[in-house]
Amino acid sequence: MTMTDPMLRVLLIEDDEDDYLITEDLLAEASPGKTRLTWHNCLDDGLAALHRESFDVALVDLRLGPDSGLDLIQQAKNEGITTPFILLTGQGDEELDARAVELGAADYLVKGRIDGHALLRSIRYAIDRAVATEDLASSEAQYRLLFENNPTPMCLAAPGSGRMNAMNEAARTLYGVVLEEVAGLNIADLADKSLTGAPDGDGTVLQAGAGLECHRTRDGRKLIVEVASQNITIGHHELALFTLTDKTAQIENTRQLKLLQRCIETSSNGMVVADARAADMPLVYVNPTFERITGYTAAEVLGRNCRFLQGDPPDDSNMQALETIHRGLADGEEVSVMLRNYRKDGTPFWNDLYLSPIRNERNEITHYVGVQNDISERKSIEHQLAYNSSHDVLTQLPNRTLLEDRLTQACQFARRYNRHVGVLFIDLDGFKLINDSLGHRIGDQILIEVARRLKELVRSGDTVARVSGDEFVVALSGLTHGSDAQLVVEQVMSTLANPYRIGDVTLHLTASIGMTETDGNISSSAELIQQADLAMYQAKQLGRNTWQWFEEAMNSQASYRVKLRNQLQDAIDNHALTLYYQPMIDSRTGQARSVEALVRWEHPELGLVSPADFVPLAEETGQIIALGEWVLDQACRDMVKLHAAGFRDCSVGVNISPVQIRKTDFLATVKRALGESGLPAQALDLEMVESAVINDTSQVVDTLHKLRELGVQISIDDFGTGFSSLTYIKQMPANRIKIDNSFIKEVIKNRSDAAITRGVISMAHHLSLEVVAEGVETEAQANFLRRNQCDLLQGYAFSRPMPFEQLTEYMNLHGHRGAGGSDNAEEEQKTVLLLDDEVNIIKALTRTLRRDGYRILSSTNISEAFTLLAENEVQVIISDQRMPEMSGTEFLSQVKAIHPHTVRIVLSGYTDLKSVTEAINQGAIYKFLTKPWDEKQLREHIRQAFKYHANMQPQA
Numbered sequence: 042m043t044m045t046d047p048m049l050r051v052l053l054i055e056d057d058e059d060d061y062l063i064t065e066d067l068l069a070e071a072s073p074g075k076t077r078l079t080w081h082n083c084l085d086d087g088l089a090a091l092h093r094e095s096f097d098v099a100l101v102d103l104r105l106g107p108d109s110g111l112d113l114i115q116q117a118k119n120e121g122i123t124t125p126f127i128l129l130t131g132q133g134d135e136e137l138d139a140r141a142v143e144l145g146a147a148d149y150l151v152k153g154r155i156d157g158h159a160l161l162r163s164i165r166y167a168i169d170r171a172v173a174t175e176d177l178a179s180s181e182a183q184y185r186l187l188f189e190n191n192p193t194p195m196c197l198a199a200p201g202s203g204r205m206n207a208m209n210e211a212a213r214t215l216y217g218v219v220l221e222e223v224a225g226l227n228i229a230d231l232a233d234k235s236l237t238g239a240p241d242g243d244g245t246v247l248q249a250g251a252g253l254e255c256h257r258t259r260d261g262r263k264l265i266v267e268v269a270s271q272n273i274t275i276g277h278h279e280l281a282l283f284t285l286t287d288k289t290a291q292i293e294n295t296r297q298l299k300l301l302q303r304c305i306e307t308s309s310n311g312m313v314v315a316d317a318r319a320a321d322m323p324l325v326y327v328n329p330t331f332e333r334i335t336g337y338t339a340a341e342v343l344g345r346n347c348r349f350l351q352g353d354p355p356d357d358s359n360m361q362a363l364e365t366i367h368r369g370l371a372d373g374e375e376v377s378v379m380l381r382n383y384r385k386d387g388t389p390f391w392n393d394l395y396l397s398p399i400r401n402e403r404n405e406i407t408h409y410v411g412v413q414n415d416i417s418e419r420k421s422i423e424h425q426l427a428y429n430s431s432h433d434v435l436t437q438l439p440n441r442t443l444l445e446d447r448l449t450q451a452c453q454f455a456r457r458y459n460r461h462v463g464v465l466f467i468d469l470d471g472f473k474l475i476n477d478s479l480g481h482r483i484g485d486q487i488l489i490e491v492a493r494r495l496k497e498l499v500r501s502g503d504t505v506a507r508v509s510g511d512e513f514v515v516a517l518s519g520l521t522h523g524s525d526a527q528l529v530v531e532q533v534m535s536t537l538a539n540p541y542r543i544g545d546v547t548l549h550l551t552a553s554i555g556m557t558e559t560d561g562n563i564s565s566s567a568e569l570i571q572q573a574d575l576a577m578y579q580a581k582q583l584g585r586n587t588w589q590w591f592e593e594a595m596n597s598q599a600s601y602r603v604k605l606r607n608q609l610q611d612a613i614d615n616h617a618l619t620l621y622y623q624p625m626i627d628s629r630t631g632q633a634r635s636v637e638a639l640v641r642w643e644h645p646e647l648g649l650v651s652p653a654d655f656v657p658l659a660e661e662t663g664q665i666i667a668l669g670e671w672v673l674d675q676a677c678r679d680m681v682k683l684h685a686a687g688f689r690d691c692s693v694g695v696n697i698s699p700v701q702i703r704k705t706d707f708l709a710t711v712k713r714a715l716g717e718s719g720l721p722a723q724a725l726d727l728e729m730v731e732s733a734v735i736n737d738t739s740q741v742v743d744t745l746h747k748l749r750e751l752g753v754q755i756s757i758d759d760f761g762t763g764f765s766s767l768t769y770i771k772q773m774p775a776n777r778i779k780i781d782n783s784f785i786k787e788v789i790k791n792r793s794d795a796a797i798t799r800g801v802i803s804m805a806h807h808l809s810l811e812v813v814a815e816g817v818e819t820e821a822q823a824n825f826l827r828r829n830q831c832d833l834l835q836g837y838a839f840s841r842p843m844p845f846e847q848l849t850e851y852m853n854l855h856g857h858r859g860a861g862g863s864d865n866a867e868e869e870q871k872t873v874l875l876l877d878d879e880v881n882i883i884k885a886l887t888r889t890l891r892r893d894g895y896r897i898l899s900s901t902n903i904s905e906a907f908t909l910l911a912e913n914e915v916q917v918i919i920s921d922q923r924m925p926e927m928s929g930t931e932f933l934s935q936v937k938a939i940h941p942h943t944v945r946i947v948l949s950g951y952t953d954l955k956s957v958t959e960a961i962n963q964g965a966i967y968k969f970l971t972k973p974w975d976e977k978q979l980r981e982h983i984r985q986a987f988k989y990h991a992n993m994q995p996q997a
């Protein structure tokens with residue numbers, strides 16, 4: 042009923058006309074003029090009228106001829122007619138009443154028992170109910186629309202059983218469920234049944250009361266879903282409403298981000314990010330490695346431009362690198378530069394910096410990322426190697442190369458300022474005897490002392506050099522007269538004649554000295570040295586302990602050299618040279634897998650002449666070409682024989698002089714030697730000093746590449762004595778480097794030699810080069826080298842050079858020596874080294890610690906302790922503090938440099954606070970324990986020390 046139409050439109054479907062008339066009267070009486078009654082007397086007409094016209098209410102008689110009013114109501118409902126019905130009947134019947142209500146009839150009236158007002162009231166009630174029902178249906182439809190179209194996946198399920206009641210479209214799409222399936226589903230069917238427990242949300246924030254669950258789509262895809270549930274009531278039904286938010290992608294992204302972050306944070310390179318769009322490009326991120334390298338904390342540097350690393354005032358040596366950076370920034374390109382930067386404490390470090398722009402999706406540069414690599418250690422090793430190339434390692438004096446340089450400068454100065462240069466060639470008399478009888482250690486001490494005395498004697502512009510074993514040269518520059526050198530030589534003679542006290546030994550030495558002088562007009566500094574050398578030879582001839590000026594006539598004595606040269610030529614022509622071989626031992630297997638060919642000359646008068654004497658002569662005269670060719674041919678032939686004897690993997694190292702490699706037909710010579718002998722190219726290893734390549738043309742490098750293409754191996758010989766730039770060596774097609782024996786000599790006790798050797802091995806391995814240690818004389822050296830992964834060992838500790846016949850025997854006897862095997866068992870065993878000069882303390886400590894099953898090594902002196910450390914895998918060291926040679930803390934500081942992975946403990950009855958704190962600050966000491974000790978506590982400390990050692994080891 043609408044407000045604009047106050048007339049009630051009533052349809053009566055009734056087969057009895059009388060009843061129609063009665064109804065009409067009742068309505069007219071109750072509401073005169075306010076109702077309009079339409080009458081139809083059968084079911085079909087009634088239904089047709091309901092379809093055709095609009096009525097506010099329909100009164101339906103129960104009996105419609107053959108039909109029932111209930112059927113009509115039923116049919117009308119089925120056909121979508123929403124008009125409210127009131128059922129009329131002749132008599133009251135409860136069952137009928139119930140059935141009518143069940144079908145949706147608004148009321149049930151018994152004819153004859155109602156008056157007009159009751160009828161009207163019933164009609165109005167039916168209309169009101171219909172309006173209310175329609176409103177409810179419309180609001181239900183709205184809620185359904187909200188649920189169904191909600192973008193959040195949701196479903197409704199029975200709270201107890203979990204039977205699915207409804208799933209909205211978003212949820213069906215997420216899980217791949219079709220509408221028809223929903224009714225057969227249970228909420229539990231969404232879960233991934235293969236997993237138990239809640240998934241790791243990687244810190245994802247969830248709504249209050251929600252949880253994360255692993256679910257699976259119908260086609261098996263895994264989902265991580267945030268599930269929130271809430272109990273609601275719909276039409277008297279208790280239901281659980283689940284909202285299901287898919288977090289899979291978000292969690293995966295978080296994981297990826299965290300992984301990236303962890304990579305950056307744990308990177309061994311320092312990393313910084315600068316904001317390219319903010320003024321002065323401030324740092325917005327630095328990783329922990331940056332903090333470790335520079336000593337600055339993130340808080341101290343964020344917001345600042347990273348130029349503070351260049352020092353204050355900025356280091357000028359960075360100019361070129363900074364220009365490259367500025368150019369890179371201007372062009373928006375990545376750059377790689379080497380900078381000298383400064384840590385917070387002011388110490389410099391070498392920063393190998395790679396700078397790269399980061400662009401956004403619009404290709405604009407938003408940030409710069411800088412990757413830093415602290416290469417100070419490499420630089421310092423290279424620096425030290427470079428120093429060694431111009432200095433004698435033992436005495437730290439300039440060597441022959443630097444001497445020649447200084448002499449050339451002194452001659453230039455003399456020419457310009459009308460001055461003179463004097464040269465003293467000093468040879469110690471009888472030094473070889475001292476070396477042979479008292480040993481190298483004493484010999485070395487004397488050489489160091491001689492160097493010290495000579496340096497003290499000369500002026501600052503003069504040069505004292507060591508040119509070979511016991512030969513020194515003093516270059517005196519800026520002399521007014523050449524004869525002034527005479528004053529110096531007298532002082533040298535008397536200074537050197539003073540006694541030498543080495544330990545308990547007192548020695549007396551004399552020297553033979555040759556002298557020469559020049560006004561600077563001389564063709565080469567080498568000639569000047571040679572003149573002084575000839576004069577020294579003369580002084581020796583005169584009975585030693587004297588000095589001689591060089592005279593022109595002495596040059597004739599140089600005819601000795603001419604004679605030697607002729608004899609060498611004869612030896613080459615008549616095959617009077619011979620080859621010796623020295624094995625190189627594989628440090629892992631203990632087997633010889635390579636040999637070095639070393640030439641020998643059996644001189645008719647002089648006996649066996651060392652190649653160190655005649656090879657330089659042959660190089661000077663050019664005879665090295667013929668000599669070298671003979672060596673190459675012979676070595677290839679011998680090696681074929683060795684292969685035939687069963688040692689097929691053995692290669693032969695042949696020394697190649699720089700003079701040889703520079704010859705354009707060198708490649709052809711090698712090919713011929715291989716072809717004629719039948720030796721596989723892989724079995725030939727050409728050993729050459731790095732200067733042969735570094736100082737030379739690209740033609741030499743080209744030849745080396747061609748040799749490598751053939752399969753021939755290339756070794757860099759005497760590594761460490763030349764230019765020794767590892768960066769440069771990277772460019773060379775070498776397979777191996779041979780560390781010069783001067784480093785190996787002291788490797789187990791000299792921290793600098795140990796560091797260089799270790800550094801060279803590690804860096805060579807990074808460049809995929811094999812490393813050979815030359816001059817290995819003791820088992821201690823060999824063990825140190827093995828433990829530091831040196832690949833091959835060569836030296837008297839294994840074998841001296843020998844003729845070919847002996848080599849075959851050697852290979853048969855020692856070819857299967859398994860030196861590497863025994864070490865492993867040793868390595869696994871916990872070993873402690875005890876050092877104390879009191880035997881009783883060592884005994885007591887041994888008693889205490891033996892109970893814990895450690896392997897116990899002990900020593901009462903430092904030198905022996907170093908040897909034990911070199912020969913054994915020791916994890917924990919306990920040292921006394923007060924010892925005659927040096928303090929325990931000093932000893933442990935040195936041990937730290939050579940064996941950094943040991944755990945070092947001082948056990949002392951006495952405390953020198955300064956040295957102890959220093960050693961602790963340097964990280965040299967793990968613990969400082971005092972005597973007398975509590976047995977239980979000491980054992981616990983040692984147990985902890987081994988645990989600490991185990992934790993320090995890199996995890997496999």
Ligand SMILES: Nc1nc2c(ncn2[C@@H]2O[C@@H]3COP(=O)(O)O[C@H]4[C@@H](O)[C@H](n5cnc6c(=O)[nH]c(N)nc65)O[C@@H]4COP(=O)(O)O[C@H]3[C@H]2O)c(=O)[nH]1
Nearest residue numbers: 639640651652653656672696697698816817818836837842
């Ligand atoms: N103190 C000590 N020395 C050890 C030890 N083990 C080996 N040696 C010696 O060290 C030298 C190693 O050879 P190199 O460095 O190539 O040094 C060689 C190499 O540069 C040159 N040489 C030798 N044979 C030839 C050759 O056929 N051609 C050329 N161009 N040079 C050669 O002469 C140098 C000296 O040769 P050698 O006198 O045979 O001396 C050899 C060898 O006998 C050890 O444990 N302690």
